[in-house]
Amino acid sequence: MLSSSAGTNIQQSKDVEMSERRFNGEEQFKQLLSIGIFNNRTLLKLMVHAYFHQLTQGCGLENCKNPQCKRNTSVNETEAAKLAIDFAKKAFDKANPQFFLCDIVNPILPNFSPTLDLCVQEECLQRILEDNAKSGDYSVFMDIIKRVFSSDSSLSYSFQTRDALYKKSTKEKNQIDNSSVERVYKVILGTKNESVIHSLAHAIEELGKRFNTHVDRVQNVKFIVILLQCPLLMEPSSHKSLLLLMQGILKLSPTVLKQLKEVLSYTPSEYLSSFVSIFQQFITVQLYSRGYIDEGIAYATRLLGIINSANEKKSFHEKVDYREFYNDAVNNIVDIKEDYIRWTKAQSTPNHGFEYFNFCEFPYILDPNFKSKILQLDAEIQQNKELRNAFISSLFRQPTSLFCVLKVDRHNLLQTALNEIMNRADDLKKQLRVKFIGEEGIDEGGVRKEFFQLIVKQIFDVNYGMFEYDEKTRTFWFNSHSFESGDDFKLIGIVIGLAIYNSIILDIHFPLIVYKKMLGLKPNLEDLKEAFPELGKGLQQLLDFEGDVEDVFCRTFQVETEFFGHVETHDLKPNGGNIPVTNENREEYVKLLVEWKLEKSIERQFRAFIEGFKMVCSDPTILDLFRAEELELLICGSPVLDFEALERTTKYADGYDRDDPLIRDFWDIVHHFSEEDKKKFLMFCTGSDRVPIKGLGELGFVIVRNGDDDKRLPTAHTCFNHLLLPRYSTKEAMRERLLTAINNCMGFGLQ
Incomplete structure (x- = not known):
C-alpha cells in the first residue's frame, strides 16, 4: 500500500525548476x-x-x-x-x-507533477478501484484519493485531456478533462462506502486548509476547477471546506486570479453552471438558516463574480444564461433600502471592509425587479431632494413649482412637449405631472400614462421619418437619412429617461443593441445578427467561407446605401473602394462594417438621443446595475401576459370577493380573451398595455363593485389600476359590456 505521507504542501515556485518535463x-x-x-x-x-x-x-x-x-x-x-x-x-x-x-505517458500508471507530486488519470483510479473492490479492501484506493485530492499540485496535473497529457500542440485551450473528472466523482460516490467517501471529503478539507494558509505559493489553479466539480460541495456538511476554498481563492494575487478566470472561461458551460449552483446554494442556505448576511455570503457572492467574469469571455452561444446568477433568496428577503444605504456609503468609502458589504456592488446576483426597486428608491430620493429645494427656494425667492409640470397641446404634441421640456430642463428630476391644454383632469398617474403612450406612438410612426420599421424582426431602428433635427431624437431620449424615472412602461421595440449602446457597450457581430439578421448571416458566411473570398464575394471596403433612388457610397477605411476583401482581411472588414452599420451611420441621431436620455438618467452608477436585457425590461416591461398571476394577486372591494360567482365568471371571460383583447383590457384598466417588470402579479389590481345596472359599462381609475365593475345579471351581459368598453377605451371610461 501507499506510504504514510498523505499529501504534499502547496507547491512553491522554486520547485518548478524541473519545468513541465514529460515522463x-x-x-x-x-x-x-x-x-x-x-x-x-x-x-x-x-x-x-x-x-x-x-x-x-x-x-x-x-x-x-x-x-x-x-x-x-x-x-x-x-x-x-x-x-x-x-x-x-x-x-x-x-x-x-x-x-x-x-x-x-501511460494513463494507467500514476504520473508526476513538475514538483514530483503524484497525479492520476481516470483510467488509473478505475483499475485500482476494480482491484480493491474484488478484495473488499479499499485502503490503496483511499490512500490515492487522500494523496491526490489533498495536494493542489497533484490535482492540477491530474485528469488532463489527452492532448495536455501528451503535450501535443492543439487549439484546445481547456486542459482539464471535465467529463473524466465528473466520472471519477461518480465512481467514488458510487462505491456507497462511507470510508471512501469520507476520505475524499477529508482530503478536500485538508487541501482547503493548506490552500488558505499558503495561497501565495499557488502556481497552477486547475485544482480549483476540479474541486468545484465535486458534488459533495453542494452538501451543507461540506460548507466548511467550501468556505476555506472561497477564502483561499479571494486571497489569490491579481495575476493568479486572472489565470483562474482564463481557466474558467475555457470550462464547458454545463460545468460552469454547476459551479454557479454551488455558490447559489451556499448563499441561500446561509441566508435562510441564519437570517443575516455573514462574511461567507460575501465570499460566495464575490466568487459568483469571478465566474460571471469568466462567463462573459465565452462566445455568445457558449455562455451560461445570465439569469442563473440571480439568487432568489437575496432578491426576496434582503432589505432593499438597507442594501441601498450600505451601497451609497460604500461608494464614498474606497477599499471598504465587510461592514459596508452590499449586493448592489454585485448586480449579477440581483434580478430586474430588485434593480428596478433600487432605481425607484433612488428616483424617490432625488425627487424628494428636488421637492425640498423647491420648497426652501419658494420661502426666500420667487415661488418655484414643486413638480415638473408639462402643459402640452394634444393636437401639436411633439412640438409643445419639446418646448415644455427644454423650458423645464432644470425640473426634469422632479416628480412629473402632465396637463393637456384645454382639458380638465388632475394627473394622478393616468394622464401621464396617456401622454407617454401618445408621444411614443407619434415618434415611432414611420411616416414621421425618425425611425425605420423592420417587418421581420418587428423592431425599430434609427433612420440614418432622417431630416428631423437632433432635438426630436433628443426628445425621445428624454421621454425614455422620464419614463424610467417615473416608473412608466413604454411600448417601444428596439433591437437589444440599442440598450447596449445606452449602457456604453460596443456592438459586435452577434448584435448585428439580431438587429439585421440577413446582413449578419451574410457576414458570418463570409467569415466561414473556405474558398477564395476575393474571387467569390467580390467585395471592397466600401458600402452602398440607397435613399429615394440615390445611391451613396461610404468607405469603411481610407480608399476603401480600392481595397478588396480577402481571406486575410475579412475579419477586419466584418468588424468595420458592424461598426459602420450600428454606430457611424446613425452617429448624429444616436448622439442626440443619448444626450436627451442623460438629461434625466445622468447617474451612471444606477444604470450600471442593469444588463442590456434588463434595461429593455425596465423600459418596455415583461412580454409575458400572465393573467393567472393577475387573478391570484387581485384585491376586491365594496361587496366583491374572489369567491363571488360573478367574479369567477369575470375571470373565465378574461382568460378566454385573445392576446390582443388582453392588451386592450390592460390599456382600459391601467392606461398601458405593457406588463410591469416583475409581471402582472405586481400590478396591484383592484376590482370594485359599481352598481347593478346591466346597461352601465365598466369604468376604470387608471391612476390606481382600479376596475369599476357593475354587478351584471348574466355572464353574457358582462362579456358584451367588457368588450364594448375595452374596444372604445380611448373615447370613454378612463378616469
Missing part, C-alpha cells in the same frame, strides 16, 4: 518504484493493466515505433493479457529489468 511509461514505473509509495504487488497489477491497455488500445502516439503497441501489432485480448503479465514481471527483474512501454 514516459518506463520513467513513471521507475519513479514509483524509487519512492516506494506502492508495494510490489500493487505496482505489478498496475503494470499489467498498463501493458494490456497499450496492447489493446494503443498509446496515442501517431508515429509510435514500439512493436508492442496496438498501432504496430494485432493480438486478441487473451493473448494481450498473457503478454501483459509477462512484460510486467520483467520490469521487476533486479538484475536485468526490461520494459516494452511506449515512449509516452
Whole structure:
C-alpha cells in the first residue's frame, strides 16, 4: 500500500525548476518504484493493466515505433493479457529489468507533477478501484484519493485531456478533462462506502486548509476547477471546506486570479453552471438558516463574480444564461433600502471592509425587479431632494413649482412637449405631472400614462421619418437619412429617461443593441445578427467561407446605401473602394462594417438621443446595475401576459370577493380573451398595455363593485389600476359590456 505521507504542501515556485518535463511509461514505473509509495504487488497489477491497455488500445502516439503497441501489432485480448503479465514481471527483474512501454505517458500508471507530486488519470483510479473492490479492501484506493485530492499540485496535473497529457500542440485551450473528472466523482460516490467517501471529503478539507494558509505559493489553479466539480460541495456538511476554498481563492494575487478566470472561461458551460449552483446554494442556505448576511455570503457572492467574469469571455452561444446568477433568496428577503444605504456609503468609502458589504456592488446576483426597486428608491430620493429645494427656494425667492409640470397641446404634441421640456430642463428630476391644454383632469398617474403612450406612438410612426420599421424582426431602428433635427431624437431620449424615472412602461421595440449602446457597450457581430439578421448571416458566411473570398464575394471596403433612388457610397477605411476583401482581411472588414452599420451611420441621431436620455438618467452608477436585457425590461416591461398571476394577486372591494360567482365568471371571460383583447383590457384598466417588470402579479389590481345596472359599462381609475365593475345579471351581459368598453377605451371610461 501507499506510504504514510498523505499529501504534499502547496507547491512553491522554486520547485518548478524541473519545468513541465514529460515522463514516459518506463520513467513513471521507475519513479514509483524509487519512492516506494506502492508495494510490489500493487505496482505489478498496475503494470499489467498498463501493458494490456497499450496492447489493446494503443498509446496515442501517431508515429509510435514500439512493436508492442496496438498501432504496430494485432493480438486478441487473451493473448494481450498473457503478454501483459509477462512484460510486467520483467520490469521487476533486479538484475536485468526490461520494459516494452511506449515512449509516452501511460494513463494507467500514476504520473508526476513538475514538483514530483503524484497525479492520476481516470483510467488509473478505475483499475485500482476494480482491484480493491474484488478484495473488499479499499485502503490503496483511499490512500490515492487522500494523496491526490489533498495536494493542489497533484490535482492540477491530474485528469488532463489527452492532448495536455501528451503535450501535443492543439487549439484546445481547456486542459482539464471535465467529463473524466465528473466520472471519477461518480465512481467514488458510487462505491456507497462511507470510508471512501469520507476520505475524499477529508482530503478536500485538508487541501482547503493548506490552500488558505499558503495561497501565495499557488502556481497552477486547475485544482480549483476540479474541486468545484465535486458534488459533495453542494452538501451543507461540506460548507466548511467550501468556505476555506472561497477564502483561499479571494486571497489569490491579481495575476493568479486572472489565470483562474482564463481557466474558467475555457470550462464547458454545463460545468460552469454547476459551479454557479454551488455558490447559489451556499448563499441561500446561509441566508435562510441564519437570517443575516455573514462574511461567507460575501465570499460566495464575490466568487459568483469571478465566474460571471469568466462567463462573459465565452462566445455568445457558449455562455451560461445570465439569469442563473440571480439568487432568489437575496432578491426576496434582503432589505432593499438597507442594501441601498450600505451601497451609497460604500461608494464614498474606497477599499471598504465587510461592514459596508452590499449586493448592489454585485448586480449579477440581483434580478430586474430588485434593480428596478433600487432605481425607484433612488428616483424617490432625488425627487424628494428636488421637492425640498423647491420648497426652501419658494420661502426666500420667487415661488418655484414643486413638480415638473408639462402643459402640452394634444393636437401639436411633439412640438409643445419639446418646448415644455427644454423650458423645464432644470425640473426634469422632479416628480412629473402632465396637463393637456384645454382639458380638465388632475394627473394622478393616468394622464401621464396617456401622454407617454401618445408621444411614443407619434415618434415611432414611420411616416414621421425618425425611425425605420423592420417587418421581420418587428423592431425599430434609427433612420440614418432622417431630416428631423437632433432635438426630436433628443426628445425621445428624454421621454425614455422620464419614463424610467417615473416608473412608466413604454411600448417601444428596439433591437437589444440599442440598450447596449445606452449602457456604453460596443456592438459586435452577434448584435448585428439580431438587429439585421440577413446582413449578419451574410457576414458570418463570409467569415466561414473556405474558398477564395476575393474571387467569390467580390467585395471592397466600401458600402452602398440607397435613399429615394440615390445611391451613396461610404468607405469603411481610407480608399476603401480600392481595397478588396480577402481571406486575410475579412475579419477586419466584418468588424468595420458592424461598426459602420450600428454606430457611424446613425452617429448624429444616436448622439442626440443619448444626450436627451442623460438629461434625466445622468447617474451612471444606477444604470450600471442593469444588463442590456434588463434595461429593455425596465423600459418596455415583461412580454409575458400572465393573467393567472393577475387573478391570484387581485384585491376586491365594496361587496366583491374572489369567491363571488360573478367574479369567477369575470375571470373565465378574461382568460378566454385573445392576446390582443388582453392588451386592450390592460390599456382600459391601467392606461398601458405593457406588463410591469416583475409581471402582472405586481400590478396591484383592484376590482370594485359599481352598481347593478346591466346597461352601465365598466369604468376604470387608471391612476390606481382600479376596475369599476357593475354587478351584471348574466355572464353574457358582462362579456358584451367588457368588450364594448375595452374596444372604445380611448373615447370613454378612463378616469
